[in-house]
Amino acid sequence: MEHVLGYVAxxxxxxxxxxxxxxxxxxxxMGSNGLIDAAFxxxxxxxxMFTFANPFVLK
Structure with a gap:
């Protein structure tokens, strides 16, 4: 369980x-292009999402 959280971090x-x-x-x-900034x-x-609502941790 702890190794899964470590891998997620x-x-x-x-x-x-x-x-x-x-x-x-x-x-x-490319200059200031909105699509490049949106990808980040x-x-x-x-x-x-993976940090706070981790779907990989079994409860």
């Missing part, structure tokens, strides 16, 4: 970190 960190990195590179290359925010939303 690691995955959430990777989702937010890689999403932010991709958004920064994309905005730097969608990734943050998914990471928050």
């Amino acid at each position: 690691l995955a959430a960190g990777l989702i937010i970190g890689l999403g932010a990195n991709g958004a920064c590179i994309g905005i730097g290359i 925010l969608i990734g943050v939303g998914l990471a928050m």
Whole structure:
């Protein structure tokens, strides 16, 4: 059970970190495009969902 929560925390960190990195590179290359910024925010939303409402933890 604890290893599942550890993996979820690691995955959430990777989702937010890689999403932010991709958004920064994309905005730097393409200028300010709304779709690139929205992709990062969608990734943050998914990471928050997996962190706070984790469907993988059996109760």
